[in-house]
Amino acid sequence: MAKLFIKQAGLYAEARPSYPPELFLFIASNTPNHGLAWDVGTGNGQAAVSLAGIYRNVVATDTSPTQLALAHRLPNIRYQLTPPSMSLDELTQLVAPQSSVDLVTAAQAIHWFDLPTFYKQVKHVLRRPGGVLAVWCYTKSYVDDAVDAVFHRVFERSIHFSPPECKLISDHYINLDFPFDPIDGEEHTGPFTFESVVLMDLDMYLTYIRSWSVYQNAYQKGVDLLNKQVVRDFENAWGVNEIKPVRFPLHLRIGRVGGKNF
Template structure:
């Protein structure tokens, strides 16, 4: 899905929410060692930067060269442009050798992947036993009742332009294939909910809406979903309480699992 974001990569970098520190602490608590993390579909590097505070080294990969222009450069993070589907040789060359990765993370991207191929590669690079895969998605932001009402009406117009894979996000990753063992302390691999918060004004919020792939798809087809009338309705709801800055709350749903011991 890299092509969806080529033209609006800077908007995407600026408007995406960060992820709560509790999410990364929870993931790290499930990996016995903290030497190497692979952040797949790293985009503008939000998750990679947080991982870099916990893991000695982080590799962030993305199929979009444009997206990789925007991550903050850190001494223990290496960014790599990779093809959408890598061969095993490319995986070893660009990412890591077999059995050397502590955790593989995928933020808001797993629903775009060729899952059988990707999972085979995840199981190859992860340390055995107890190497961890952590994939999460965030759903629509909640701001205030008035803004949420306008957003939900706007989302109805947006829905025909979502890629079908988006349905996996709407379902909070409950139905996505996830063939891994439960991590220590968990009974299963069902989604675990966290909350991400982002302070923004109306312009930030509209930038977030315009950075979405469905909005861009509609625009490419000559449909402007954020018409003057819709923007005016958002503006009226946003200024209803006289406060310009709002806290948008994004529910984040984590699927986390581990690989077992290598087969004899």
């Protein structure tokens, strides 16, 4: 996963949307304790920073040193470089001891993971009872009819360069294997829908598109999804020097770990 984002790490930090406070408040309201959160695949720490405002301590891990170098530092966040695979002993040394974590999160990341290994790690570190896993993704952005029409053409073309893992995002994580119990008061583990709204000018919007791993995949194969004609089409649709709200639907899967130690 790390290799996918090394080249566009700066773009990712600059233009990826942040996540709405309502998302974290909903998640936190379902964790009885707010001591320690583990943000997996943290990238540049977007989710970790929000978690740090709720949980006393956050450990934020990634396999990419390039991404971690761009992460925003806070006193109660420990950023940790981890290998692509970890034994349970390494997990204890690098992340946290068994049954010590209140919340595990993965923002726009779990579709890249080896799920059986990841879930074994999650069940090892989460507190019992009460430990929660929350994972989410965002899908196609929306601006207005004119911009969305150009975006749709780019998005449809990008599908030809999309890795199979991204199908889980297209399905809003509905088909994600998620072997956890529903949180209290819910009959299922989601997806639950939220929305992030980011004010962008056109340059930032195009930077966001260039931060896609699929954009980089296409570019490496000689296809620029934002060639001169496409950029002109976006310019005509966007308008001159305009700041527009860009809406990103978020889809959350959330569940509790069972009562016995794994």
